[in-house]
Amino acid sequence: MKYRILGSTKEKVSALGFGCMRLPTIDHKPSSGEIDEAETIRMLQYAIDNGVNYIDSAYTYHNGRSEEVIGRALQDGYRKKVLLTTKMPIWLVEKSNDFDRFLHEQLSRLKTDYLDVYLLHNLKKKTFHQLLNLGIFSWAEKAIDKGLFRYFGFSCHEPFSVFKVFIDSYDRWSIAQIQYNYMNEDVQAGTKGLKYAAKKDIAVVIMEPLLGGTLANPHPEILSLLNQANPQRSPVDWALQWLWNKPEVSTVLSGMSSFTQVQQNINSANHSDVNSLRSEELDTISRAQSRYSSMNPVPCTKCGYCMPCPNQVDIPRNFELFNTALVFNQVNLNKNIYQNIFPEEMHAASCIQCGICEEKCPQNIPIREWLRKVEELLGKKEIKD
Ligand SMILES: NC(=O)c1ccc[n+]([C@@H]2O[C@H](COP(=O)([O-])OP(=O)(O)OC[C@H]3O[C@@H](n4cnc5c(N)ncnc54)[C@H](OP(=O)(O)O)[C@@H]3O)[C@@H](O)[C@H]2O)c1
Known part of the structure; x- marks a missing residue:
């Protein structure tokens, strides 16, 4: 050593x-x-x-x-x-x-x-x-x-x-x-x-x-x-x-x-x-x-400080699926995982916008905004404001 x-x-x-x-x-x-x-x-x-x-x-x-x-x-x-x-x-x-x-x-x-x-x-x-x-x-x-x-x-x-x-x-x-x-x-x-x-x-x-x-x-x-x-x-x-x-x-x-x-x-x-x-x-x-730098994914390091979400959203896993979909150019693969394997109650769509996670995130990520983008990219449903 x-x-x-x-x-x-x-x-x-x-x-x-x-x-x-x-x-x-x-x-x-x-x-x-x-x-x-x-x-x-x-x-x-x-x-x-x-x-x-x-x-x-x-x-x-x-x-x-x-x-x-x-x-x-x-x-x-x-x-x-x-x-x-x-x-x-x-x-x-x-x-x-x-x-x-x-x-x-x-x-x-x-x-x-x-x-x-x-x-x-x-x-x-x-x-x-x-x-x-x-x-x-x-x-x-x-x-x-x-x-x-x-x-x-x-x-x-x-x-x-x-x-x-x-x-x-x-x-x-x-x-x-x-x-x-x-x-x-x-x-x-x-x-x-x-x-x-x-x-x-x-x-x-x-x-x-x-x-x-x-x-x-x-x-x-x-x-x-x-x-x-x-x-x-x-x-x-x-x-x-x-x-x-x-x-x-x-x-x-x-x-x-x-x-x-x-x-x-x-x-x-x-x-x-x-x-x-x-x-x-x-x-x-x-x-x-x-x-x-040119790939620009969500700057999430999966530290888990944002968890637990009061509505069970698995925030790090949502961001991981989003990032790997974009960075590795595998949107269809990750859509399949998101829609058919990843439990629905943990999806970005379950976010109730309470913002508790944002107070805890050490990276200061605007988590609610990014979760909307996750659902837009990978989810079946469209999220409306
Ligand atoms: N004070 C704070 O606010 C704070 C915040 C964060 C961390 N920390 C401390 O800093 C430590 C280090 O941060 P970190 O855990 O985020 O470290 P990191 O080295 O950035 O990430 C750790 C992950 O890297 C992967 N890894 C490590 N060695 C590898 C290898 N040889 N080959 C392939 N993958 C490898 C593993 O991923 P997989 O498990 O996916 O294989 C591992 O879980 C923490 O454990 C904690 O003690 C403190």
């Missing part, structure tokens, strides 16, 4: 971190609460045995089960081999007592006395002001003094201007977790955010390095472009190496859902390095970026 430095903490962190939001499930539904525990424990322990030392979870992942399964996976001496990170569900915080309540519940789920890193999950402008009023920073400093966690930070999907405000508001942040991949240079915090935080010695931890898996299965044209440049290198390896090439990146979290993916991504991390991509290779990625 290759190791990098975790910002001002000076901890040695593995180039590959284990993101625990997309673990294997028994019901084969991504991110469901039915985690395949035996397989997950095998994957986590294999990753740690092969040098991965950063584990990322959150209160809400897999309906709260992610932390519980990690807690069991880290028994038998594994706990002390990793930097264990989880996140406070700040949108559920109503009063200052909730800070301690969530932290202690999470410590108990994770079967540990302390966290290495505690993050404010999905920090937004509105919640940030509320947290400030509730005294979040003095609470965090006291919790660190008590040994409940070692480093404090936040994860964020906001644009650079807002990200910068968060970074500048506190001089004791250790970690900033951002969505970043070769398709998101100018999306959310983006390259500007990466460099800004790193310059302040705040460790930047990357989430969604494959745009939620999208970059693992690229459009045939992009695949052929990548293959022409290097037939040995997989699309996943291209995307990961592009990140590790950057000195400002501390660790790249991958949400691995199978044992093979863990093996492949560890192998990629093993031959990663800063400034190792040649200019022809960077040029190949630039051409892939331009081709992707």
